[in-house]
Amino acid sequence: MAVPILKQGPFLIASIQAALTDTDVLQLRDDVMSQVTRHRSRGIIVDVTALDVMDSFVSRSLRGIAMMTRLRGAETVIVGIQPEVAFAMVQLGMNFEDVQTALDLEEGLALLQTQEGPADGGS
Amino acid sequence: MADPDTPDGAPAPDTSAASALLRELVAHLRQNRTVLREEWARRITEAQLLTALTPEEIFSEATSVYDNYVEVLETGSVEALQDYARNLSERIIPRGVETDEVLGIVLLLRDVLARSLFEKYQDDFNRVLDVYEPAANRIANTVAINFVQERERVIRQQQEAIRELSTPVLQVRERLLILPIIGVLDGQRARQLTEQLLRGIRTNRAKVVVIDITGVPTIDSTVANHLVQTVDASRLMGASVIITGLSPEIAQTLVTLGVELGKVNAVGDLQGGIEEAERILGYQVSLGSDSIEDSQLR
Amino acid sequence: MAAEPEERIAIESDNDVVTARQRARELAAGLDLTSTDQTLLATAISEVARNITTYAVRGEVLLSIVRDAGPPVREGIRVVARDKGPGIADLELAMQDGYTSGGGLGLGLPGARRLVDEFDIETAPSAGTTVTLVKWSRAR
Numbered sequence: 001m002a003v004p005i006l007k008q009g010p011f012l013i014a015s016i017q018a019a020l021t022d023t024d025v026l027q028l029r030d031d032v033m034s035q036v037t038r039h040r041s042r043g044i045i046v047d048v049t050a051l052d053v054m055d056s057f058v059s060r061s062l063r064g065i066a067m068m069t070r071l072r073g074a075e076t077v078i079v080g081i082q083p084e085v086a087f088a089m090v091q092l093g094m095n096f097e098d099v100q101t102a103l104d105l106e107e108g109l110a111l112l113q114t115q116e117g118p119a120d121g122g123s
Numbered sequence: 124m125a126d127p128d129t130p131d132g133a134p135a136p137d138t139s140a141a142s143a144l145l146r147e148l149v150a151h152l153r154q155n156r157t158v159l160r161e162e163w164a165r166r167i168t169e170a171q172l173l174t175a176l177t178p179e180e181i182f183s184e185a186t187s188v189y190d191n192y193v194e195v196l197e198t199g200s201v202e203a204l205q206d207y208a209r210n211l212s213e214r215i216i217p218r219g220v221e222t223d224e225v226l227g228i229v230l231l232l233r234d235v236l237a238r239s240l241f242e243k244y245q246d247d248f249n250r251v252l253d254v255y256e257p258a259a260n261r262i263a264n265t266v267a268i269n270f271v272q273e274r275e276r277v278i279r280q281q282q283e284a285i286r287e288l289s290t291p292v293l294q295v296r297e298r299l300l301i302l303p304i305i306g307v308l309d310g311q312r313a314r315q316l317t318e319q320l321l322r323g324i325r326t327n328r329a330k331v332v333v334i335d336i337t338g339v340p341t342i343d344s345t346v347a348n349h350l351v352q353t354v355d356a357s358r359l360m361g362a363s364v365i366i367t368g369l370s371p372e373i374a375q376t377l378v379t380l381g382v383e384l385g386k387v388n389a390v391g392d393l394q395g396g397i398e399e400a401e402r403i404l405g406y407q408v409s410l411g412s413d414s415i416e417d418s419q420l421r
Numbered sequence: 422m423a424a425e426p427e428e429r430i431a432i433e434s435d436n437d438v439v440t441a442r443q444r445a446r447e448l449a450a451g452l453d454l455t456s457t458d459q460t461l462l463a464t465a466i467s468e469v470a471r472n473i474t475t476y477a478v479r480g481e482v483l484l485s486i487v488r489d490a491g492p493p494v495r496e497g498i499r500v501v502a503r504d505k506g507p508g509i510a511d512l513e514l515a516m517q518d519g520y521t522s523g524g525g526l527g528l529g530l531p532g533a534r535r536l537v538d539e540f541d542i543e544t545a546p547s548a549g550t551t552v553t554l555v556k557w558s559r560a561r
Contacts, residue, residue, distance in 0.1 A: 021435030022474075053442060053460065055467035056529045079361070083321035084460040086356040092464065092532035093518070095355040102361035103328055111361075272492075279493075318457050 003028045005035050011112055012036065012044040012074075013105065016051060025061045032065055036074045043112035044069055047105055049080030059094040066099045075100065075115060079108040145254050149197045151243060152236060160189050163228075163235045172227045175218045184211065185228075192232060196258045201265045208266045212273035225270045226263070233259045292323035299400050300329040300362075303393070305338035313349035320353060324362045331400040332357055335393045337368030344380045351382055363403065364388065367396035427485040432502075433478070438470040441482040445498055448484055452496045454558050462498060462556040465536040468529040469502040469552045477506020477549070487555060497538070497557035505549035512544055 003024070005014045012035055014028065032044060046062060048054065066076035077100045081089070089095065102108040152159065164185050167173055173181050188211075191204045215225075237255065244251045293301045300323055304316065320332065334353070336342075342350070354364045366389045369377075374389075390396040428448075430441045442463040449459045466482065473480035483501040488494075509515045509528070518531040530552075534540040539555035 019435075019439040021439075023435075052446075053463045053467050055464055055471065056532065057467075057471055081359045083318070083325055083356075083360065084457045085464075086321055086359040087317060087352075087457055088460050088464040088536060089359060090352040090355045091461065091535045092468070092529070093535075094532075096359060101359050103324070103330075104361075107328075107330075107361055275492075 003031065005031055007035075007039055007041075008109070010042040010116070011109065012039065012041045013047065014044060015047040015049075018050065019053070020058055020061070025058070029061070029065050029068065033068060033072065036069055036072050041074045042116060043075045043077065045105060045108040045112070046076060046078050047080045047108075048078060048085075049082070049104070051080075051085065052082070054081065054085050054089055054094075056092060056094055059089065059092075059096065063096065063099050075112065077102050077108040077111055079104050141250075141254055144250060145196065148240060148251065148255060149193055151240065152193050152196070155239060156189065156193075159235055159239055160185055163189070163232050166231050166235065167228050170227060170231065172224045172231075173220060175220050176215070184215075187211075188228070188232065192236070192262055195262050195265075196255070199258070201261055204262065204265050205269060208269035209273060212270045216270075216274055216277055222267070222270060222274065226267050229263050229266050233263060292319055292327075294323075294327045294329070295397070296401065296404075298328060298330040298404055299397070300324065300327055300332045301335065301393075301397070302332065303335045303338065308339055308342055308346045308349075310345045310349070313346045313353075317349060317353045317356065321356055321360060324357060324360045329362050331365065331403050332362050333365045333367055333393065333396040333400055335367045335396065336373065337370075337393065339368075339373070342373055342376060347377055347380050347382050351387070354387060365390055365396045365399055367391065367393045425486040425488075427483045427501075430482045430484070432470050432473045432480045432482055432504075435471070435474060438467055438474060441470050441484075442466040445484055445500060448486065449498050449556065452486065452498065452558055454498070454556065458556060458558070461536040462500070462554075465533040465554055465556075466500055466502070468533040469500075469554070472528055472530075472550075473502060473504045473506070477504035480504025480506065480549075489557065495557050495559075497555050500554040500556075501551060502554075503549065503551035508546045508548050508550055509544045510546050512542065516542075 003014050003016050003020075005012055007013075012032070014032060016028075020028070035041065036044060046065070048062075051058070062076075062078055066078075069076045078096065079102045081101060100111065102111050164181060167181060167185070168178075173184075176184070187207060191207050195201055195204050212225075237259070240251050240255060241248055291303075293303070295301055300320070302316070302320055302323075308316075320334075323329065324332065334350075336350075350366070354366075357364045364387075366387055368391075369389050388399075390399050428444065430444060431437060432441060445466050446459045446463045449462055454462070470480075470482055480503055483503075485499050485501075487497050487499045489497070515528050515530050516534070530542065533552075533554070537554040537556045539553075541553040542550065544550040
């Protein structure tokens with residue numbers, strides 16, 4: 001099932017609605033990369049609020065996507081990790097050290113905006 | 124009629140003569156029910172047992188126990204007694220009745236009945252004991268075990284409740300949670316703490332959490348790991364963690380255990396931690412409004 | 422330990438992995454496992470079941486309710502994830518916790534073990550792999 005990706009100003013928002021299969025993940029990565037390129041997005045929020053389980057596969061995949069978007073100049077922020085899911089993830093040994101996270105969509109957008117820094121007059 | 128699996132190991136006489144004798148004993152105990160029950164109640168009061176109950180209550184329970192007792196003697200089955208014992212325990216434990224009281228009254232009843240049987244069957248008392256003892260032992264065992272099991276269940280529940288109460292997650296400022304931990308931490312309590320904190324982060328939309336361990340004397344590797352996991356899990360939810368009150372002893376323990384203290388933002392005391400938290404929160408807020416102004420200027 | 426009749430879920434695709442863990446969650450909820458414990462169990466199942474789809478093409482997950490007479494009295498979920506795939510050549514390496522992401526050989530086994538109360542694995546090259554997990558309810 002394709003993950004819907006919305007544009008919000010300079011940012012994108014991808015809301016994951018249900019558990020991701022291998023195919024879904026590849027699809028997500030491709031969609032994210034093409035949208036980031038097309039809109040020259042500065043950041044992307046990946047919302048995992050709906051996920052009741054995040055295993056090592058999903059975690060690794062999201063980290064991979066974050067790495068790739070960074071190469072394109074877009075920062076990825078994962079939002080909406082549920083308390084129990086966070087608990088399970090750290091027990092599993094996954095802690096997203098190099099990927100930014102925020103509580104929810106609102107916080108994620110605020111974080112991205114903070115990192116935008118002063119406006120670049122010359123762009 | 125005698126039950127082969129008596130816990131005291133006494134051989135159960137399996138003869139029809141024994142059955143006949145047992146029926147006689149049961150009949151005797153039933154006939155003298157009123158007298159013996161009163162005797163028993165008197166001795167309970169004398170021994171100052173069940174002081175938490177009213178005389179009426181003692182009388183009512185005494186009647187049930189007496190009847191159950193005789194029934195076990197008669198049928199050899201403790202099922203009905205078990206149900207009653209569980210039920211009784213559930214009712215009297217909240218009233219503060221102790222294990223020794225429950226055991227005490229059962230042994231008193233056993234004594235009262237034994238004496239009555241002795242009066243009647245003096246010459247034949249050994250045979251009477253052979254029939255009476257195994258059953259009497261089972262009864263005492265059954266009642267005691269059920270009572271203790273129920274007590275243990277209640278104690279576990281209370282411990283759980285205390286644990287919840289003693290680790291409150293406090294919201295003192297917007298987006299700031301404080302978790303003061305007091306007392307010795309074990310693995311289970313540390314886990315519960317983490318769960319409560321993470322739920323608190325979501326409910327209060329916290330951005331900074333201050334965990335104060337001033338009141339924790341020592342921690343072991345399990346708990347140290349939990350602490351680090353708590354920090355990591357909080358970060359996954361977008362909250363940063365400040366640990367305060369880290370005593371030199373605990374800091375040494377953490378170092379010895381190989382915990383990466385660099386990961387942990389530690390500040391001396393709770394007050395300092397709160398100030399640091401406000402700095403973090405304030406800092407982020409002003410940065411945010413700057414960039415909003417900037418984008419408006421464009 | 423007494424086990425009740427098992428429920429079998431064939432694992433051939435990622436969707437089956439999701440089915441298995443959701444079914445386990447439902448069973449666990451019925452037994453009074455806390456929400457957190459349900460998530461831990463579901464996550465552990467996700468780890469081991471995905472190994473099946475990734476390395477063994479197909480396998481199965483068997484779920485059953487187990488009872489412990491105690492003390493303390495408690496119930497739990499037992500999960501058996503098995504396949505007839507290539508097996509794990511170096512089990513010791515696979516169970517080593519050298520990495521933060523995935524764990525030994527990328528199979529996620531050391532991590533899965535941390536999530537549950539009992540963990541057992543049998544494997545041999547070309548003979549397949551069977552992983553058994555048990556998650557108990559907190560004592561009542």
